[in-house]
Amino acid sequence: MLAPFACQPEASRGRLFTEQMSSFRSPFQRDRDRIIHSSAFRRLKHKTQVFVEHEGDYYRTRLTHSIEVAQVARTISGVLRLNTDLAEAIALAHDLGHTPFGHTGEDALELLMQPYGGFDHNAQALRIVTRLEKHYADFDGLNLTWETLEGIAKHNGPVTGPNADAKHAGPLPYALAEVNAMWDLELHTHASAEAQVAAIADDVAYSHHDLHDGLRSGLFTEADLMELPVTGPAFDEVDRLYPGLDKSRRRHEALRRVFGRMVEDVIAVAQGRLDAAQPKSVDEIRHMGTTIIRFSKPLYQELKAIRSFLFTRMYRAPSVVAMRAEVTQVFNGLFTLFQAHPDRLPEEWQADVAMAQDDTALARVIADYVAGMTDRFALQEGKRLLG
Known part of the structure; x- marks a missing residue:
């Protein structure tokens, strides 16, 4: 009962390396399962957000x-x-390319890699699922379908062309360029509705859980959130319905209302836009020139106020900034050490080191290695190798 504008599994553009179809799983279910069983997905357990x-x-x-x-x-x-299996596969894969230490690690690696083609976590996720996972006999990577690769590459919108976000100005990240050269991902168009859903689900999830984590850390209080749009009315409603509720339950009840409002808003807006546009295929979604899945303008403005609050009180809190400085030092030290002494990389990476023909190729091998580290392992290696 999929909508006509959903990605139909039987109409998938297939895989880079041809495989026999499964008798009991759709192509997108197989993509999801391969992502879940990948080494990179397991390592996310010890990679943090903030x-x-x-x-x-x-x-x-x-x-x-x-x-x-x-x-x-x-x-x-x-x-x-829409196709829930495809949306889930893209959602599960969207952070595979993140470095240790959250956005701090990515900022550090982006700076280190500027002379060598830059670093972008979405592009790195593509590099992981097309090259760095090495478990299958017939191919490197996970051999995901075109639709899943498209979703990873451009779930946040077109990467090239007139509709691309300004942050994509300049040359393509090398990891994205390599994959796109193998298989044209149509980077100038929007992605499928399923990929757009994965992108908005990312916004919903982090907006919700960063509020939770910020409260738990003590960087701000419930009283602070009662001064903000969306969160303030949510706490007021809980206080009216459950006077005297204990602190933990009060917090949970309020933030689940914030969560619910975001999801309901996205669904209502999408239904309205789809009813108005009446797209007949997924390609019509891709060529609409705008996203079909988004927040309403009023809620978007309210969420901007919450994100501004989180940026000041959480992402740039003194304790967080101090830790950013410490882990950046570890990250820079490891990268520089491996550049000077590539023989210090693990034995299983030495074949890639031997194939590196120049400084750029070597830097990209090192970036693959350090980007794949977990927080715990990066700190251990920093202590072991740097003192």
């Missing part, structure tokens, strides 16, 4: 975040009669 892994057991990791994004994506795509 806080560093050792700072607390209750903070979200990239793994728990990806699971939450997948849950939201399944809910929204199910209501809209």
